[in-house]
Every structure is written in structure tokens, then in C-alpha cells.
Amino acid sequence: MRMSKLFGRPSKTEGTDYEVDSHRLLVQAGFVRESTAGRYFMLPLGIAVHSKITQVVRRHMNEAEAQEIVTPVLHPLELWEETNRTTTAGFELMKVKDRREASFALGGTAEEMAVDLVRKFNLSYKDLPFHIYQFSMKFRDEIRARGGLLRVREFVMKDGYSFSTEEQFKDIYDGMRDTYSAIFTELGLPTDVVAADNGYIGGEYCHEFVSPSAIGESRYFIDEKSGYAAHEDVAKFKADSPNADEKELPMKTVHAERSKTMKAGVEFHGLEEWRQIKDVLFVDEPTDRYLLVIIRGDLDVNETKLMQVAKAFGLRAATPEEVIHDLGSMPGFISPVGIAKEGKTSGRKLIIVADQSLKNVKNMYGGANKKHEDLLNINYGRDYTPDIEGDVGMAQPGMLSPEGGKLVEKRGIEVGNIFQLGYHYTKLMSGAEYTDAEGKRQPYYMGCYGIGIGRTMAAIVEAHHDDRGIVWPEGVAPYAVEVVRLGAEDDVRAAADALYERLGKAGVEVLYDDRDESAGKKFADADLIGVPVRLTVSKRTLEHKQVEFKRRSEAGIKLVDLAGIEKAL
């Protein structure tokens, strides 16, 4: 490609409102342009990279025996009604009606479409397992679309869906984890495989592929010794047992003229923070329950874990009104000991959810459900019994992982995710069944596997750039080589033209800066675009029948004989 003819050339002055480097670089180097917020044009350089990423993903998916399909972009809305996802998909669903008043969703994911397709076929256990995937445009009506290709409202996603028995699923899942790791490695984008929350579907099979980056929105913990990695929402940790040997003392009530904070409790009683019981009172509207969550004073409640443990769907903090008038307790003095198990006026049930760490602490202290009254020497099991016990604590840097190593906090960009869908969709959508060996109809067990192509492109730029521009890894670079002609003399022109033609014929993808611009401008543009190898042809290099050879990723420049360039590449 001749730069003089390229549609979308670099422009270092384009735009100013950039939050992240990949956004600025992809726009200024001429890979993408914004249409409206969160919707991008791909320019020719962008298409080149996007296609290469797509091809790598496709090849690996095919090697893993997944089969490519495409679903329509407009999903019949009744499919989303079958799964109750028209309002609860986790992203705002865009809807459209056609002239016949038929309603459609602009798909943000395609579980329903995949299931609807599969149930059209009368398949048997002999057909299992199988995995279908597609590359298609997905829509997310994000409130906030900033950060270039990292948070968009429209993007190409590779989404795949596996159909199997429950027994077959583990192997498929492990295989896809390997496939994804291989994909990102080949793309030059190292990722951490991070355990994540699977929302209302739950289960242990849910991982994000996260490219470490300070600007990433995923916060996670990693125990580098064991390889344990988990999203902050689900990260587990070992809490210590600070006073395991202490004898349980008799509980007693004391007057406590203190304010509502944890700190006030510590100071008033002169006791350790870990010994204090932290109470958080939620209302789970969808199930109409109070959830009284209790945890060690030095730990925080992780709401995602709480939702899983308590099977809750929509938490809000209880109001002081509710604490005082409905439950007869007092904000800042709530206690699991003796609290009403049902709202006086609301009739709403109250469930006590205790973090697992409480079992390891003796003689705790905290409120007594009355203003300015505290209890000392509260003991789990003796003085109160939780309805649910589980892990609802938030991991912190420096804590020990379940494997024993220290948890280190990391941030990164989620570029892919894999997770079980289980029977969720196939039980909601009638007919999503295969015939088993006994001739009985059984629902499919499903998994889901996604990669955002544009986001991967941006993450590669975040991982591979310097202050002058992008430094594309070879596998995804828009061109393998950029030939730069310096000087407008006929012989230089002829030599550069000839080199461009020659490499093209040899099958090398070449970008050729044939413009009449200054050396400074051409080198700056070359650095901005980030083609891996730059070959400079000038009067000076031609004196010895040579060209300047420079790798974008290295500082050094060497002279290479014109005749030997193919070898040097």
C-alpha cells in the first residue's frame, strides 16, 4: 500500500479528549475514527489488524473443533422473553420494531439465538458434544462509552456456545481455557486467567482472560507462587485465628455512649478491631428479605460473594427507619444476638448471614440492638446461630491465598471470558433437548466463550506502545514492513519503488511511504503506526546499495545490502 493513497493517514494533532493511550494512538495513527460516542469506523489500517486477530481466533477455534455459524443481528424479542432477559441481561438491551410491529432485540450476546438454532435440530447423544461460534456485531447500550475501543456500544465479538452433557462439560471447558490462552499468546497479548463471578448462573466454571494493565477496569488478586488468580468479586483468602486458644467468657451487656463507627467501638472498649462484629443490614428486594451480614471488624463485606452465598438478586442498604421501627434495633448497635427475625410492620423475614471468619474468633463484641448498649464476649454458636454461613469477605492485598502465597493486587483489561451456562437456558427454552441413549429427552448442558475483537486490539496497543506510537507484535501488525523513501531524486524514487514492488511480489505485506514529506514527518508517522520493520531508502544508503533496517521494537539501526533484505527479514 502506498501511503500517498492510504485512506486514513496518521495525524498527530487529531483530537484531544483521550483517557487512554490506545484510544489516542489508534485514532491518531489512522486505525479508527469515532462515528458517535462508542461507535467506531474501522479504517483500512484498522481492518488489517482486526482481520488478523479474527483469523487467529478462527483458526484456533476451528482447531478446537468448534464450528462457525452466524446468527441474525436482530433477535426475535420473544426469545429473550422466554429467558426473562428483556430487562435483566446485565446490559441495557436495545429493541426495535419492524413495520409489522414484530419486536427484535439488538443482541448483546446470543445465548437465546444459539439455543433457538440448536433446538430446531433433532439431535441425539451421538451428536454431543458440539460447539458453535460466530463473529458478529454486538450491541451494548452503555451509559458511559469512553476509552476508545475499550468501552464501546457496538463491537465485533467472537461468541461461542458449547452443548454437551454435564459430564462432558469439564473437558470442553478446560480445552477452551487452553485454546484461549493459546490465542492470546499468539496475538502477543499475555493474559492472566482469572476466576470470576458467574452472576445468577453461578458455579465454579467462570474465568476472565485479563491482560494486565494499569488502566484496566478489572481488579483482581494473584498468588504468584501457586498461580491462584481471582477477580476481586470472588477472590478467596485465609483469615487467621487470632485468639483460638482463648476461653469463651460469659456474655455481658455494657452501657456504651459511643458513635456509630467501627473506630468508635474500638476506642470506647479499648479492644482489637478484629474482635468487633461488623453488621451490615441489606434488603434483598426480589426475595423480600432482610439480610443481616456479620463479619470480623477488620474485614469488609464483598457484595458479590454475599449475593452468591445468600442467593440474593438486588441488594440495597436498609434504611434507619427500617432498622428502628420495623426491626426494633438501632443503627450502629445492630447485633445478631436477639435481633427480631421478622419485621414488625413489614412482616419481612430476616436472615443472618455470617462470614466464615467469625468462627475463628472468640469473645467478640458489638451492639445490643439498643442505643448506647453493647455486648461483650459474644461467641458464635453459643450466643447466636446464623441462618447461612459462608465466605462473604473481601480479599485485600497481602492476605494469604487459599494456596498459601501472598495475594498481590493487579489491574487489567478483560479481553475474553469463558463460563458455564449449565442448564439455565435450556431449561427455560422449551425443546432445547437431545435424545439420550435410552431414548429420553434431556436438556443440553451449556458453556459460553467470548472474545471482544476490538477490545483485544486496544489491549494489544496498551501492552505494546511507547511515547512515539504503537509497537505491533508481528502476528497482528497491519503490515510486516514499512519502506520509507527519503528524498525525491529520480534514482531514490526508482530504487524505493523497485524495493516496494519486489517485496510485494515476494509475498511480504508492505506499507510504502512514497509521500513528499520530510524525513522527520515520515519517521514520526512510521513510529506512530508501528509496523515492526522500517526500511529506509535514501541517496546516502544507495551509495553502497544498502537500506537502513530498523525494528520498531529496538533502538538500533543497521545497514543492510539491498540484495539481502529478504534474508534480513
Add this chain to the structure above:
Amino acid sequence: MRMSKLFGRPSKTEGTDYEVDSHRLLVQAGFVRESTAGRYFMLPLGIAVHSKITQVVRRHMNEAEAQEIVTPVLHPLELWEETNRTTTAGFELMKVKDRREASFALGGTAEEMAVDLVRKFNLSYKDLPFHIYQFSMKFRDEIRARGGLLRVREFVMKDGYSFSTEEQFKDIYDGMRDTYSAIFTELGLPTDVVAADNGYIGGEYCHEFVSPSAIGESRYFIDEKSGYAAHEDVAKFKADSPNADEKELPMKTVHAERSKTMKAGVEFHGLEEWRQIKDVLFVDEPTDRYLLVIIRGDLDVNETKLMQVAKAFGLRAATPEEVIHDLGSMPGFISPVGIAKEGKTSGRKLIIVADQSLKNVKNMYGGANKKHEDLLNINYGRDYTPDIEGDVGMAQPGMLSPEGGKLVEKRGIEVGNIFQLGYHYTKLMSGAEYTDAEGKRQPYYMGCYGIGIGRTMAAIVEAHHDDRGIVWPEGVAPYAVEVVRLGAEDDVRAAADALYERLGKAGVEVLYDDRDESAGKKFADADLIGVPVRLTVSKRTLEHKQVEFKRRSEAGIKLVDLAGIEKAL
């Protein structure tokens, strides 16, 4: 690919409601499945063909120096408002609002998006000409979506837009005509390049690429001697001059107690049909005019030509009310001679549009704007003068083309089209300008170039099938070879497996029917899918270390040595 694992296998009994063969074959052979009317899933076999077509188109477009981009699927509606196309795009536009109440169009074409992209760049005459194209999903809210992939509501279209000066345009257009012909030739789909109507944009640069087919919706005429080919909407013809030597006789009024038809006129006066003046009275609502169209009695009015000649936008037939009370004439007796040039009560202007053929006929006859009164010996120029004269006649089979050969009627499937956009969009969309050599801002001159990928796929099937199934041309076949194993004996199994592996390693795309089905079922499925070469491995063929070799397009079967298969392919 092992057929036992293929998602979407042939099923001869699937569905019944098929109007065309390509629909039935593509569904039953397992290439596509309907989601809702006019929206299709592509299955793995379909994806294979669709990708091959896409790749052929892409390669030719790139060779023609067009550059690939992608626009967002959701087009900001304000762009369509800039060009007044929200209600007049020629197809029903689907609209959608996001959560911020921003409106978008689901693009049916992308002229506005292409212009909006280009005007973001500050380009000069040195950048011209350039051509950008994309493959993307297009939406058409068709009232009637039947015929499988031939008439859909959602489809992948390659749409390209050239930007140039007006002078440069002709070469670009001719180049694209050649590129398109080369594309369809390589796809195994011969097309006629048919002149077509360019709607309100007009101009001579407008052609459809039509694959001849009896089920096609495009009706066109071709003069096979000269190669002249034109859509029925625009086909030109030479009308004869049946009585050029006749002397002009004095016009006279006669009583004519006849009914309103042309036939009644012929019978009443005992004169030739071609001598009668046929009058058709339209109202063009957008310009608020009566159009009195007059033509030889043996010819019909072509409304598309009429719209172009009279620069009309929305024709309807005038009502008897309007004829009688507003114009003071009489249905069946309307005449250009003495008709009111303005509606009495409406004030609407009346324009007389005469077909060019009228000039060549002397002493015509027809109504006198009064009930049961006719005029004889009406002569063009002497007795009436049209406001507009032009070609508004409908060609008929057997007429002579402008080049002198006989017009033959054909039908076909439009698979591509190319046409000028001229300055239409760039004058409506502010800022769509480049800087010329004098530093002045000039609007771009545009051309538009489209190919429907799915429709091309269906047209290929229409052109290449028999009563047993599809017969794919080699360049677009989903697989190059199908290996069929007959019999379940271990040695047959091993030999067939080995052949499948061996060909795959040699880079041949192989479909392998490894199922335990009958020979009849396997052969029928192979014929239905239509892979170009079938290799059958059985106990019998293996006795002589051979396989059966059969081309899908030929009846003959031969035996080929196992060792020599690569050579035979």
C-alpha cells in the same frame, strides 16, 4: 470435517414451503436455517461458501485499489435527515433509540456514513480518486420476504463508494464494471450487465449485474448481436415510421359513440391501433402537476422513463372526478388538442408529455375532450405541441434495439449494481469537499457499488443445481472433496480415515462422510450438498487399492488408484 460431527446435516424432509429451488436446497442440504421470515442463520456449510464468496470479492476489490473499512451498524439518524432519506430511501428504514434518546437508523445502505467518514478528513485533489468499501450487515424492512436468500430483511452486502472529480469518475466506473464482471466470472456465475434506472439521481451510469434465471425478479431486454442490454424500466427501442409518406390531412371532429378502450376506438373508426393516440393522465403529487402522457396506441407508457423525462417523483392516476370537473375533459376521450392547461378548481398545472414515437406517425385519431366525440387526422406540431417530448415507451420483445438487433426478453437475479451518485450526497451533506489545485473547496463526485453476498450464494445455486441437489462451482464449494465410506468393516474404516487424514494434510478441504448410514442415504446427501468431487471407499474398491472417483457435475464414475488420488484431483 467429519459428517458425523457436522452441525447442520442434510435433511431432505425439512420444510415444505419453498417457492424457489435455491431456498429448498440451501435449507435441506444444511447451509442455512430460517430464524424469522427473511432472517437466516448461516450454518457451517453456509459459512464456508459465504466466506469464499467474500474472499473473492475482497481480493478483486483490493486489486482494483479499493480500500476496506467498516462503518458502525447503527447510523446516526441525523445523517439521514441531512439527505432527506429518513422516509424516502426506497426501502423502509428501521429506526432505534438508545437509552439517551439518540436516534439511529439500521442502515440499508451506507452512503451517508461513507460521506460522513470522508468529510472528517481534510483531503485534497492529490488524494483523489479513492474508493472505500465494506462488508457489513444491511437491513431492509421488506413487506414480503420469501424465496430464501433471494429476498431477505438482513444480509451481508459489500458496498463501496468512490470519491473523485467528475472527470475521473468515468474511468473508475468502467474499471468497476470490469471488476464486477471478473468477480462473477470467478464465482462461476455468468451475469449480464444491464443498464438500469438510477432513480432520482439519474444519469447514464447505472448498471445491474443480473444472473439469468427464470425465477428472477429483474426483467430486461438484450440485443444479442450488439450486446445492448437494458432493464425493462429503461430499455430503448426503435419505433418504426409506418406512414411517413402520408400527407397531413385536415383535422376533423366526428361523433363517436364508443366505449373507453383503445380497442373500441380501433373498431369504431376501422383504423390502425398505431394511428390512435393513447392518453394517460397522471398526477405527480410532489410537484403538484397533471402529466398528460400521450403515446402511439400500440405502445405502452413506461412509468420509470416517464418519471425521468418529466422529473416526476410520485405518480398516481388522475381520478374521473379530476378529469371531468377540474380539467373539463372526459375519461376515454382525453386529447392533447385543446385540453385545459390548468385545473379549473385545483389550479394545478397540466404538462403534456409526448412519446418520441408520435413524431413519426401522421394523421392520428383520438378523443376530443368531450363524451362521444373524436378527432381524426391529428398531427404533432400542427394540432398540438407537447411541453416535453422524450422516450416514455415500454420496450417489447421483438422490437429493434437502438443498435438494430432484435430485443429478446430475459429474466434474472440482480446480484450486483453500480451507479453514479454524482454530487447528490456531497451537496446535501455540508463539508463533503476536497481542496482543488487552486485551493478552492469542491464537492466530491461519487459512485456506488454493491454486491449482495447471500443473494449471490442463492443465485449460484439457482444456476448450478439439478434435481438431486446443488452442484457447486469449484471456487465457492464448501469443500473440494467429499470422501464417502461405504461399509463398517475395520479395514474400510481404516482406509477411509487414512485417506481423509492424508488429503487434509495435503491441504485439500475434505468433507468426510464417516456415518453409519446406508449407501443410498450417503450418496443422496452428497448429491444434495454438492461438493465437486466424491471419492467412495468400500470393500470392493479396496480390493484393488482403488477408490471410486465421481464429479458432481458429471454422470461418469471411474476407479482411481488410492496412491494417485492427489494427481486425479
